[in-house]
Amino acid sequence: xxxxxxxxxxxxxxxxxxxxxxxxxxxxxxxxxxxxxxxxxxxxxxxxxxxxxxxxxxxxxxxxxxxxxxxxxxxxxxxxxxxxxxxxxxxxxxxxxxxxxxxxxxxxxxxxxxxxxxxxxxxxxxxxxxxxxxxxxxxxxx
Numbered sequence: 001x002x003x004x005x006x007x008x009x010x011x012x013x014x015x016x017x018x019x020x021x022x023x024x025x026x027x028x029x030x031x032x033x034x035x036x037x038x039x040x041x042x043x044x045x046x047x048x049x050x051x052x053x054x055x056x057x058x059x060x061x062x063x064x065x066x067x068x069x070x071x072x073x074x075x076x077x078x079x080x081x082x083x084x085x086x087x088x089x090x091x092x093x094x095x096x097x098x099x100x101x102x103x104x105x106x107x108x109x110x111x112x113x114x115x116x117x118x119x120x121x122x123x124x125x126x127x128x129x130x131x132x133x134x135x136x137x138x139x140x141x142x
Contacts, residue, residue, distance in 0.1 A: 018064060021129070022125065023085075024061055024064045024065060024068075026118065026121075027061045027089075030060070030092070030115060030118050030119055031057040031058050031060065031061060033115055033118075035054070035058075038111070039053075041103065041106050041107050044106075047102070056088045056091050056092050059085075059088050060089060060092070060122075063084050063088065064081075064082070064085055067082045071133055079134060082126055082133070083130065085126050086123050089119050089120075089122060089126065090123060093123075096112055097116065
């Protein structure tokens with residue numbers, strides 16, 4: 001009798017475009033959630049950094065898309081764009097924590113905590129993608 005060990009590993013579908021990247025999908029999901037649920041509240045309250053938060057949340061998916069294209073031309077510029085996406089993810093975590101603490105009575109704490117977790121998780125995944133692309137480019141140079 002053969003026993004199979006249960007694992008969490010599942011083969012992923014091949015990446016054909018940047019839209020197939022999970023980090024792109026999750027960052028776009030985060031930007032939409034921010035724009036629909038958090039932005040109206042902070043606009044109402046007059047939060048000074050709302051424009052910066054909006055730019056930051058919308059810039060992350062764009063940087064991932066640009067990085068995917070740039071990595072085929074110049075690996076370094078693609079990696080630099082991923083680095084900027086990680087920086088913007090960190091900024092969004094800081095901004096969301098500020099909103100959570102300043103407007104705790106007007107914004108659902110659970111919603112912001114979930115969004116913070118998504119940005120932290122997505123930043124980690126962008127880092128893993130960065131390392132994979134870096135490793136791929138080093139192997140290609142040999």
